[in-house]
Amino acid sequence: AQKVTQAQTEISVVEKEDVTLDCVYETRDTTYYLFWYKQPPSGELVFLIRRNSFDEQNEISGRYSWNFQKSTSSFNFTITASQVVDSAVYFCALRRAGTASKLTFGTGTRLQVTL
Amino acid sequence: DTAVSQTPKYLVTQMGNDKSIKCEQNLGHDTMYWYKQDSKKFLKIMFSYNNKELIINETVPNRFSPKSPDKAHLNLHINSLELGDSAVYFCASSQGPPGDTYSYEQYFGPGTRLTVT
Numbered sequence: 001a002q003k004v005t006q007a008q009t010e011i012s013v014v015e016k017e018d019v020t021l022d023c024v025y026e027t028r029d030t031t032y033y034l035f036w037y038k039q040p041p042s043g044e045l046v047f048l049i050r051r052n053s054f055d056e057q058n059e060i061s062g063r064y065s066w067n068f069q070k071s072t073s074s075f076n077f078t079i080t081a082s083q084v085v086d087s088a089v090y091f092c093a094l095r096r097a098g099t100a101s102k103l104t105f106g107t108g109t110r111l112q113v114t115l
Numbered sequence: 116d117t118a119v120s121q122t123p124k125y126l127v128t129q130m131g132n133d134k135s136i137k138c139e140q141n142l143g144h145d146t147m148y149w150y151k152q153d154s155k156k157f158l159k160i161m162f163s164y165n166n167k168e169l170i171i172n173e174t175v176p177n178r179f180s181p182k183s184p185d186k187a188h189l190n191l192h193i194n195s196l197e198l199g200d201s202a203v204y205f206c207a208s209s210q211g212p213p214g215d216t217y218s219y220e221q222y223f224g225p226g227t228r229l230t231v232t
Contacts, residue, residue: 045223
């Protein structure tokens with residue numbers, strides 16, 4: 001069975017602070033895929049990143065960076081110099097390869113960035 | 116151009132009614148999905164279709180019936196609505212079949228907030 005744990009229910013930071021959202025996953029598969037999605041207050045779900053299990057390279061995209069560590073089964077997401085527009089619920093998700101695999105979401109972390 | 120669109124955005128109805136939610140994607144994707152997001156923001160897959168064929172059918176009451184007239188459309192019909200059906204329903208699409216060795220990201224529609232009174 002697959003499981004994604006986002007232990008941080010809610011995080012509140014002041015603008016310009018750096019913040020890391022934790023994601024820990026469980027799977028018995030050797031090939032799997034990890035994702036991060038953002039859900040701003042407007043409600044839509046926005047795809048941020050996909051990472052394959054065989055690619056442990058970290059990734060940086062502007063103020064966003066992701067740290068994938070298979071040894072600890074973690075795929076953490078860091079926002080540098082946070083901004084008010086980063087306020088949203090962030091979901092980590094896991095999908096195995098194979099027939100009829102489904103996307104398993106974590107429970108989400110609500111990030112509140114204030115001035 | 117909207118990639119994945121859903122109608123309606125809001126749906127308020129009474130218990131016992133039958134309602135439909137429509138979804139269309141113009142991304143040329145092969146696979147479409149329906150998800151339910153409850154009041155605690157928990158997202159769970161309901162169905163998945165690949166080229167009009169049902170691929171994933173989670174433990175969902177049979178009052179929910181998806182229909183895919185073509186690979187760009189996936190509609191959700193709900194019979195005999197219950198209070199517990201109140202949620203936000205998201206449609207999504209992705210390239211490739213779910214059984215592919217590679218897993219593409221899913222793109223989500225704006226959601227339909229269903230309120231059953």
